[in-house]
Amino acid sequence: MSLFRLRTAVLALALLGTGCESEAPFPSEDELDALNTLHTPSARPEVDPTNKWGDNPDAAALGHRLFEDPGLSRCGTVSCRSCHDGEGYTVETPTAEGCGGQRTERNPPSLLNAGYNRWFMWDGRADRLWSQAILPLTNPVEMDSDAVVVRARLVAEPTYTAAYTQLFGTSPADEQDGDRLLANVGKLLAAYQRTLNRTDAPFDADVRRFLQAVQAGTAEQDPAYLGLKTFVRKGQCVVCHKGRALSDDKFHNVGLKDPGAGKRGQADAVDALLSWKFNAAGLFSDAPAGTDAARLSALHTQAQSKPEEVVGAFRTPSLRNVALSAPYMHTGAEKSLEDVVDFYNEGGDADGTFVGVRTETIVKLDLSSEEKQALVALLKSLTGVAR
Ligand code: HEC
Ligand code: HEC
Structure with a gap:
C-alpha cells in the first residue's frame, strides 16, 4: 500500500469515527507537498557532465x-x-x-x-x-x-x-x-x-493558481480541482508521475498487454547497460572516471535483490507534452488519452497478457465519467509552449 493511500485511508477512517461521512478535504498536507513539486520546471535541462558539447x-x-x-x-x-x-x-x-x-x-x-x-x-x-x-x-x-x-x-x-x-x-x-x-x-x-524543450504549460499556471486557492480556502471552486484531486488521490497517478517532469524516473510493471519479444522490459536491459562500453561510467564519458558508477551499481543491486520489480517493468514516461505523442505506452496500444485513462480505470490489462507481477498501485479505480474527463483535460493541459 502506498504512503498516500495509507494516510488517506487512515484519515478517512478517523473521519468516519467522528460520524462525518464526507471524505477528507483535498488537498491534505501530503497531497499539498506533492502538488508543490509538480509545477514550473526549469526552462533548460540540467547540464550533462558526461557530454562536454551538450550545450554548445x-x-x-x-x-x-x-x-x-x-x-x-x-x-x-x-x-x-x-x-x-x-x-x-x-x-x-x-x-x-x-x-x-x-x-x-x-x-x-x-x-x-x-x-x-x-x-x-x-x-x-x-x-x-x-x-x-x-x-x-x-x-x-x-x-x-x-x-x-x-x-x-x-x-x-x-x-x-x-x-x-x-x-x-x-x-x-x-x-x-x-x-x-x-x-x-x-x-x-x-x-x-537538448534544445527541443516545451516546458511552460497551462498546467503550471493551473497548479500555481490552485495552490493560491488552497491558501484562500476556495480550492473546491477552482476549475482544476477535480482533475488534480483525481490525479493525486483517487487515480494514484502521482505515485509514479511525480516531480516537474511528472515522472519518478523509475520502472514499473503496470500490467500492459505485450505479446512481443521485448515484453520483459527492464529485466533484459540492466545487464546490457552495465556491460555497455558507451555507458556513463565508461571511457567515452567526459565526466571524471567513475561518475555514475554508483548509480549503475544501484541498478544492478535492485535487479539482483528484487527481480520481480524489473520483469515487465518499463520507464514511467514524462507526461509533459503527452497530448502530442499518441499512440501511447511502450506498445503504442492505447490510441488516445481517453484510452489510457480507461486502461488505468480497469486496473490495467487482463492477467496472463503480460509477464511479471503488476505493481500494487495499479488497481480498478471506479472513476466517474466526470473524473475521467477531468484527468484527460489535465493531461491535455501539459502541452508546453514552443520557444
Ligand atoms: C505504478 C506507477 C504508475 C501509476 C500509478 C500511473 N502510471 Fe502512468 N505510466 C507508468 C508507466 C511505467 C508507464 C509506461 C508503461 C508501459 O508502456 O509499459 C506509464 C504510461 C502512462 C501514459 C502514456 C505516456 C506515453 O507517452 O505513452 C500516460 C498518459 C499515463 N501513464 C498517465 C497516467 C495516469 C493518468 C495515471 C493515473 C490514473 C497513471 N498514469 C498512473 C507508471 C504509472
Ligand atoms: C526506425 C525508427 C527509429 C529511428 C530511425 C530512430 N529512432 Fe529513436 N526511437 C525509436 C523507438 C521505437 C524508440 C523506443 C525504443 C525502445 O525503447 O525500445 C526510440 C527511442 C529514442 C529515444 C529515447 C527517448 C526516451 O525518452 O527514452 C531517443 C532520445 C531517440 N530515440 C532518439 C533518436 C535519434 C537521435 C535517432 C537517430 C540517430 C533515432 N532516435 C532514430 C525509433 C527510431
Missing part, C-alpha cells in the same frame, strides 16, 4: 543537420527524423519503419524534453542522451549503420567535416577509433535534442 550551439546546429540526414543509415533512406517527426517528434503509428521496411519493436517516444530524462528507452537500456543515439544508429532494424558508414558520410560532406573538426579537434577521416566517432556523433545529436 555549434554542436547543436551540426547535430540538427545529422538528425535529418538519411545518409547516416546503411540503407540511405532512414534518418532520426523518419521516426521522430512532427510536433511531437514521434510517429502516429504504434511502431515505426526502419531500413528495408522493418518495424521497430516498440512505440517511438517523443523527443520533447528528452534532455530532462535520467534513463532512456522504455526499458532503460541507455543512461545518457548521447549514448542513446548509438542504439538506433547501429540497430539493424532502424538505421543499420556503423562507424564506417557514419565516417564516410561525414567525410563526403565538406561542411560536416569542417564543423566536426572545429568541435573535436580531429577530422572525421583522422578519427581512427570508430567507437569514439560514434560517441562524438551521439554528443552532437544530444546537443540538438
Whole structure:
C-alpha cells in the first residue's frame, strides 16, 4: 500500500469515527507537498557532465543537420527524423519503419524534453542522451549503420567535416577509433535534442493558481480541482508521475498487454547497460572516471535483490507534452488519452497478457465519467509552449 493511500485511508477512517461521512478535504498536507513539486520546471535541462558539447550551439546546429540526414543509415533512406517527426517528434503509428521496411519493436517516444530524462528507452537500456543515439544508429532494424558508414558520410560532406573538426579537434577521416566517432556523433545529436524543450504549460499556471486557492480556502471552486484531486488521490497517478517532469524516473510493471519479444522490459536491459562500453561510467564519458558508477551499481543491486520489480517493468514516461505523442505506452496500444485513462480505470490489462507481477498501485479505480474527463483535460493541459 502506498504512503498516500495509507494516510488517506487512515484519515478517512478517523473521519468516519467522528460520524462525518464526507471524505477528507483535498488537498491534505501530503497531497499539498506533492502538488508543490509538480509545477514550473526549469526552462533548460540540467547540464550533462558526461557530454562536454551538450550545450554548445555549434554542436547543436551540426547535430540538427545529422538528425535529418538519411545518409547516416546503411540503407540511405532512414534518418532520426523518419521516426521522430512532427510536433511531437514521434510517429502516429504504434511502431515505426526502419531500413528495408522493418518495424521497430516498440512505440517511438517523443523527443520533447528528452534532455530532462535520467534513463532512456522504455526499458532503460541507455543512461545518457548521447549514448542513446548509438542504439538506433547501429540497430539493424532502424538505421543499420556503423562507424564506417557514419565516417564516410561525414567525410563526403565538406561542411560536416569542417564543423566536426572545429568541435573535436580531429577530422572525421583522422578519427581512427570508430567507437569514439560514434560517441562524438551521439554528443552532437544530444546537443540538438537538448534544445527541443516545451516546458511552460497551462498546467503550471493551473497548479500555481490552485495552490493560491488552497491558501484562500476556495480550492473546491477552482476549475482544476477535480482533475488534480483525481490525479493525486483517487487515480494514484502521482505515485509514479511525480516531480516537474511528472515522472519518478523509475520502472514499473503496470500490467500492459505485450505479446512481443521485448515484453520483459527492464529485466533484459540492466545487464546490457552495465556491460555497455558507451555507458556513463565508461571511457567515452567526459565526466571524471567513475561518475555514475554508483548509480549503475544501484541498478544492478535492485535487479539482483528484487527481480520481480524489473520483469515487465518499463520507464514511467514524462507526461509533459503527452497530448502530442499518441499512440501511447511502450506498445503504442492505447490510441488516445481517453484510452489510457480507461486502461488505468480497469486496473490495467487482463492477467496472463503480460509477464511479471503488476505493481500494487495499479488497481480498478471506479472513476466517474466526470473524473475521467477531468484527468484527460489535465493531461491535455501539459502541452508546453514552443520557444
Ligand atoms: C526506425 C525508427 C527509429 C529511428 C530511425 C530512430 N529512432 Fe529513436 N526511437 C525509436 C523507438 C521505437 C524508440 C523506443 C525504443 C525502445 O525503447 O525500445 C526510440 C527511442 C529514442 C529515444 C529515447 C527517448 C526516451 O525518452 O527514452 C531517443 C532520445 C531517440 N530515440 C532518439 C533518436 C535519434 C537521435 C535517432 C537517430 C540517430 C533515432 N532516435 C532514430 C525509433 C527510431
Ligand atoms: C505504478 C506507477 C504508475 C501509476 C500509478 C500511473 N502510471 Fe502512468 N505510466 C507508468 C508507466 C511505467 C508507464 C509506461 C508503461 C508501459 O508502456 O509499459 C506509464 C504510461 C502512462 C501514459 C502514456 C505516456 C506515453 O507517452 O505513452 C500516460 C498518459 C499515463 N501513464 C498517465 C497516467 C495516469 C493518468 C495515471 C493515473 C490514473 C497513471 N498514469 C498512473 C507508471 C504509472
